[in-house]
Amino acid sequence: MSATPGLPVRRAALRLLDAVFRRGETLEQAEGGALSDIRKAPDRALAKAIAGETLRWLTDLDALIDSATKQNLPDDAKARMVLRIMLAQALRLDTPPHAVIATGLPLLAGGPRRLAHGVFSALVKRADTPLPPAPALPERVIERWGAEKAAAIAPGLAFPPELDLALKDAAATETRAVAMGGVTLAPGHIRLPRGAAVESLADYKAGDWWVQDLAASIPARLLGAGEGRSALDLCAAPGGKTMQLAAAGWKVTALDMSKRRLDLLKDNLKRTGLKASPVRADALTWEPKHRFDAILIDAPCTATGTCRRHPDVLHRIGKGQIAEMVELQRALVAKAAEWLNPGGVLVYAVCSLEAEEGEEQAAWIDAELGLTSQPITAEELPAGLRPTAEGWLRTHPGMLAEQGGLDGFFVGRWVR
Numbered sequence: 001m002s003a004t005p006g007l008p009v010r011r012a013a014l015r016l017l018d019a020v021f022r023r024g025e026t027l028e029q030a031e032g033g034a035l036s037d038i039r040k041a042p043d044r045a046l047a048k049a050i051a052g053e054t055l056r057w058l059t060d061l062d063a064l065i066d067s068a069t070k071q072n073l074p075d076d077a078k079a080r081m082v083l084r085i086m087l088a089q090a091l092r093l094d095t096p097p098h099a100v101i102a103t104g105l106p107l108l109a110g111g112p113r114r115l116a117h118g119v120f121s122a123l124v125k126r127a128d129t130p131l132p133p134a135p136a137l138p139e140r141v142i143e144r145w146g147a148e149k150a151a152a153i154a155p156g157l158a159f160p161p162e163l164d165l166a167l168k169d170a171a172a173t174e175t176r177a178v179a180m181g182g183v184t185l186a187p188g189h190i191r192l193p194r195g196a197a198v199e200s201l202a203d204y205k206a207g208d209w210w211v212q213d214l215a216a217s218i219p220a221r222l223l224g225a226g227e228g229r230s231a232l233d234l235c236a237a238p239g240g241k242t243m244q245l246a247a248a249g250w251k252v253t254a255l256d257m258s259k260r261r262l263d264l265l266k267d268n269l270k271r272t273g274l275k276a277s278p279v280r281a282d283a284l285t286w287e288p289k290h291r292f293d294a295i296l297i298d299a300p301c302t303a304t305g306t307c308r309r310h311p312d313v314l315h316r317i318g319k320g321q322i323a324e325m326v327e328l329q330r331a332l333v334a335k336a337a338e339w340l341n342p343g344g345v346l347v348y349a350v351c352s353l354e355a356e357e358g359e360e361q362a363a364w365i366d367a368e369l370g371l372t373s374q375p376i377t378a379e380e381l382p383a384g385l386r387p388t389a390e391g392w393l394r395t396h397p398g399m400l401a402e403q404g405g406l407d408g409f410f411v412g413r414w415v416r
Helices: 009-022 027-034 041-056 060-067 078-092 097-110 113-125 139-145 147-157 170-180 214-221 239-249 259-272 320-337 359-368
Strands: 163-167 190-192 209-211 231-235 251-256 277-280 294-297 340-350 393-395 410-414
Touching: 009 027, 009 041, 009 078, 009 097, 027 041, 041 060, 041 078, 060 078, 060 113, 078 097, 078 113, 078 410, 097 113, 097 393, 139 147, 147 340, 163 170, 163 214, 163 239, 170 190, 190 214, 209 259, 209 294, 214 239, 214 294, 214 340, 231 239, 231 320, 239 251, 239 259, 239 294, 251 259, 259 277, 294 320, 320 340, 340 359, 359 410
Parallel strands: 231 251, 231 294, 251 277, 294 340
Antiparallel strands: 163 190, 163 209, 340 410, 393 410
16 A cells, blocks of 8 residues: 555556557546556546546646756656646646645656656746646647637637436426436436536436437437337447437437447446347448438547547547548448438438548538438527538537537438
C-alpha cells in the first residue's frame, strides 16, 4: 500500500495517458490495464477525470508549462506529463495545491522533481493562470476542421456532457422530465445534470429509458413510425437505436459482429422489455433472408464527434485512421443499399466531425448508389437544429450551447 494517500490514483491517471499517447488506445480501452489496482469506484472515477481533463485542456496546459520554464521538455517527457496532470487537478478539478504536490512529485522518483515543483508553484501563484473559457484545440485538428469550425466547436468541449436519456414511451416525456428533475429538448428525451448515477435513477430496473446522447437519437427518429414494417440496424450494439426503432413499432433485425457488444444489446432489450432479433455477423459477408423497409447505418467511424466525452480522440485520430474508416463505410453502405425494398429508406450516420466521413460520403452516395436523397426537414429535428442546404444534418458540440450542447453527428437519408 502506498505511503502517500492518493498516489496510486495519480499513477493510474498517468498510465491512462501513456496508453493514449504511446499506444494510441482510447481511454476506455486503457481502463482495464491502467486501473487494475484501483478497486474503489470513486478512485477509479477520479483517475479517469484527471486523465480526461488533462486531454481536454492539453494544448493550454502545455502553453502554461512552456511559459514557466526555459527548459525544453519533449511532449513525451515524464516531467511534462506529470506537470500536465498536476495542473489539470489544480485548475480544473479544484484540488488544493499542497495535495497536488504531495501526490504529483512522487511520480518523478529519480527525475526532475525540483523543476516540476518550481514550474507548478510559479504557475499557481500567477494571477493570469486560470484557463480560458474554451480549450485550445491541437494544431492538426484545426488544420483538418478549419479555424472557423474549430472556433465554433471549442466552447462545447470545456466540460464533460450532461446525461441524456431516451424514453421508451415518448408520450410520457413532460411528466417524467418533471419527476426526474430534468429538462427535455425533444419528445422522448430527458437531460439530467452530469454526474448522476445511472443505475440509481428512477425506473432504471423497470426499463423505461436508456442512456443516449440527443444527437445519437436523431438518426432513428428520422425513420418515423414503423407500423410493423421491417428495419435493419447495422452495427447495432450496444442497442440505443435498436431500442428506439423497436419502441417506434419497427420489426428490428439488430446486426453486429462483436459478441461482447451484442451481449450488451441483449441485456438492454431484456431490461426494457423491447423486442428485436439480434444477429452476430460481419455485415460485409452477411446475406439477409429478406430485404428491408428501412436500414439504419450508424457506421464505424473515428468518433471525433464524441470529443466532449472522449477527449482522447482529439489527440489520437489522424488522416490515416480517417481514410481507413471511409473505405469501410463505403463498403457497408454499398452492401446495405442492395438490401432495401423498393421505396425503402436508408439513413446513414456517423458520430464524426470529419467531412470525409460525413458530407463527402453523402455526396458519394448521391453519385454512385442509385438512391434518391430524401431531405431532412427542420420539423423533424430538436428545436434549434437545422438541416444543411443539401438536406443533411450536421451537429457539433458547440451547438445548443445554452441547453448543454450535444455530440457531433452527420446524418443523411435516402430512398430506393
